[in-house]
Amino acid sequence: MKYDLIIFDCDGVLVDSERLVNRITAAFFSERGLPIEADALRAMFKGKTMADLARWAETAAQPPLSDDWFYELGIATAQGFQRDLREVEGVRAVLEGLREHGTKICVASQSPPARLMLSLAVTGLDAFFGGHAYSAAQVGRPKPAPDLFLHAARRMGAAPERSAVIEDSRSGVLAARAAGMTVYGYAADEEPETLVAAGAIVFESMAQLPHLLCAG
Known part of the structure; x- marks a missing residue:
């Protein structure tokens, strides 16, 4: 990868x-x-x-x-x-695949820390991230500023140009692009054209994501 x-x-x-x-x-x-x-x-x-x-x-x-x-x-x-609350269909298989591959993963969300941790705990997805969940409350500017994604990359010890972001909103895509990261736009609940215009590589099913990440 x-x-x-x-x-x-x-x-x-x-x-x-x-x-x-x-x-x-x-x-x-x-x-x-x-x-x-x-x-x-x-x-x-x-x-x-x-x-x-x-x-x-x-x-x-x-x-x-x-x-x-x-x-x-x-x-x-x-x-x-x-x-x-439920997990997004197919996302658990994506996370399991990344864990098996040994790829670092984390969460970066606009949500307040308490709501972010509750979301992960209720769905059981917290087990995949080992506490590596970052909130916009931890940085000076929320998305579409790049601060949150840059903060996450620093904490995870990764270079922005070697990082990819999975987003579903225009502001998130703009933030990832401003951080110098590749961004994949999940268009299940957003117009694909909106995400493409912001700079994302668009997909509409989580089953597509592993192939896109491997292809780079």
Whole structure:
């Protein structure tokens, strides 16, 4: 394999959380007088951070949300994950293959650390990463800045040009490209053209990924 390190995004790449989170969050805000559809949330915040969501909610909510709303949303999300979160179809086989090959792998996600670790633990995918899971909260700038991917590569002892990223959002693809890494765009829940335009090599099934990584 041409790469020394494979960096996985989490939401939408390792765990099938994107639509689940949007449903939970839309219901949460709608119950508090800020009606919004799950698809609208997805369009607004895919690839962005919880801080982006918080800024929107604090501005848009009339009357203002309670002081505890962010904590309450975290509890609602955790309960939904425990009940309904699943791994992305086919990703476990990809991880098993990389482990057998001896390739270094890690996770680099926009999610806050607690949500990131919960996602991996609920699905059992944490066993593949040995604690090598990095959050945008650990760096100065989130995606589309390259900071998170560069941080992950440094921690894993890999050169950016010898690293590949698996992403599913435009902001993630732009971040990986800015870091000087090759990026593969998983288009199961995103328009392939959007990922291609951002600079990704696109695939639509996890079964395709091992061949792409070996081909380089």
